[in-house]
Amino acid sequence: MAGEKEIRTQIASIKNTQKITKAMEMVAASKMRKAQDRMRATRPYSQKMLNVIGHLANANVEYHHPFLIEHAEVKRVGFIIVSTDRGLCGGLNINTFKAALKAMQDWQQQGAEIDLCLIGAKGTAFFKRFSGNIISQVSHLGDTVHIGELIGTIKAMLDAYTEGTIDRLFLVENEFVNTMTQRPKVSTLLPLVPEDNEELKHYWDYIYEPDAKGVLDELLRRYVESIVYQSVVENVACEMAARMIAMKSASDNAGELISDLQLAYNKARQAAITQEISEIGGGAAAV
Amino acid sequence: MAMTLHLDVVSAERELFSGTVSAVFAPARMGDVGIYPRHTPLVTTLRPGELKIEAEGKEDQYLYVSGGILEVQPHVVTVLSDTAIRAEDLDEAKALEAKQRAEDALRDQKGDLDAAKAQAELVRAAEQLRMIERMRKMRK
Numbered sequence: 181m182a183g184e185k186e187i188r189t190q191i192a193s194i195k196n197t198q199k200i201t202k203a204m205e206m207v208a209a210s211k212m213r214k215a216q217d218r219m220r221a222t223r224p225y226s227q228k229m230l231n232v233i234g235h236l237a238n239a240n241v242e243y244h245h246p247f248l249i250e251h252a253e254v255k256r257v258g259f260i261i262v263s264t265d266r267g268l269c270g271g272l273n274i275n276t277f278k279a280a281l282k283a284m285q286d287w288q289q290q291g292a293e294i295d296l297c298l299i300g301a302k303g304t305a306f307f308k309r310f311s312g313n314i315i316s317q318v319s320h321l322g323d324t325v326h327i328g329e330l331i332g333t334i335k336a337m338l339d340a341y342t343e344g345t346i347d348r349l350f351l352v353e354n355e356f357v358n359t360m361t362q363r364p365k366v367s368t369l370l371p372l373v374p375e376d377n378e379e380l381k382h383y384w385d386y387i388y389e390p391d392a393k394g395v396l397d398e399l400l401r402r403y404v405e406s407i408v409y410q411s412v413v414e415n416v417a418c419e420m421a422a423r424m425i426a427m428k429s430a431s432d433n434a435g436e437l438i439s440d441l442q443l444a445y446n447k448a449r450q451a452a453i454t455q456e457i458s459e460i461g462g463g464a465a466a467v
Numbered sequence: 468m469a470m471t472l473h474l475d476v477v478s479a480e481r482e483l484f485s486g487t488v489s490a491v492f493a494p495a496r497m498g499d500v501g502i503y504p505r506h507t508p509l510v511t512t513l514r515p516g517e518l519k520i521e522a523e524g525k526e527d528q529y530l531y532v533s534g535g536i537l538e539v540q541p542h543v544v545t546v547l548s549d550t551a552i553r554a555e556d557l558d559e560a561k562a563l564e565a566k567q568r569a570e571d572a573l574r575d576q577k578g579d580l581d582a583a584k585a586q587a588e589l590v591r592a593a594e595q596l597r598m599i600e601r602m603r604k605m606r607k
Binding site: 232332333402406463 | 468475477479480481482485487497507508509511512522535536537538540545547549550559562563568569601
């Protein structure tokens with residue numbers, strides 16, 4: 181059995197680690213609440229935007245935007261993968277990457293090549309080793325993401341679709357189910373399929389300024405951007421939730437370790453005292 | 468009863484305004500527009516500028532929009548406001564920047580986190596400066 185002193189230093193060091201994980205847990209918890217609020221705040225925009233797009237789709241415009249055109253043959257697909265900047269958040273990123281890799285493999289088996297757009301430092305570090313072609317990348321967005329920081333990254337992919345370089349565009353993101361569960365999700369961004377919604381079937385004869393093409397261009401581009409932006413904001417909430425859980429279990433494990441070590445320490449201390457007494461007793465008897 | 472319309476102003480990051488108003492004035496692409504209830508349906512893009520909101524019995528409200536889209540229906544007006552300054556050349560520059568970053572990330576096998584972070588902060592600061600510059604020009 182290890183000596184008293186060694187056990188004592190070990191306990192002290194684990195206690196320090198536990199303090200850190202506790203602090204990180206609490207920071208993550210408060211950041212998660214803020215991130216969830218932000219997540220909710222982004223919803224009205226895309227909701228309103230969907231309404232406007234729905235109205236326009238029913239207002240028979242002759243112009244067909246490139247985002248709405250489905251490419252018959254799929255030679256190259258694009259993936260936008262949202263990940264975190266920092267680690268220590270459990271299996272969050274790995275689960276996302278697994279989902280992404282699976283989707284990529286499916287397409288590769290069909291003979292399609294892969295283009296990647298990576299959001300977050302972890303994704304960049306992971307997919308650097310992967311054979312896919314990285315088109316654009318952005319990282320170190322912080323906890324409060326602004327849409328301005330994403331525009332360029334997304335535009336690179338959207339342009340590739342408009343030019344016909346890629347024939348499909350997918351988004352790999354995390355869905356915030358609740359604090360305990362975050363689910364990776366792969367969804368199609370392009371081509372856009374307007375939803376059939378009975379409520380929006382009302383026919384409006386719009387005046388377009390400057391023209392239908394210009395308005396649709398701006399609208400659809402912003403719509404795709406807002407979807408990606410939402411997923412990034414949601415990912416921050418997921419990251420914080422996952423980190424909170426990971427840190428909580430780390431703190432719990434540290435607590436268990438400490439109580440085990442404390443027991444060992446007490447035993448060692450008592451053994452030492454018993455030994456000392458018996459030594460004294462032995463010495464007295466010898467005199 | 469005075470006629471009113473419902474106005475929603477939303478940006479990608481949050482809801483800016485939602486309520487009943489009597490008139491809205493917006494900087495549309497082809498010139499400023501004033502919208503009163505029962506305006507003909509209209510969809511237009513916006514220039515950066517001020518959105519003026521008039522409501523009965525309240526002081527006029529001003530919101531700064533850096534562009535976006537305005538949708539008008541007889542009694543519902545929706546403004547999808549941009550939070551970022553948008554311009555074709557600026558967007559283009561950003562796209563190039565993102566591509567450049569991808570190349571840098573590939574070349575830099577070590578993944579120098581600190582350098583990348585410093586650079587990201589630098590870019591952000593430059594962005595803010597540019598925005599302030601534009602706002603200042605607009606004021607004049």
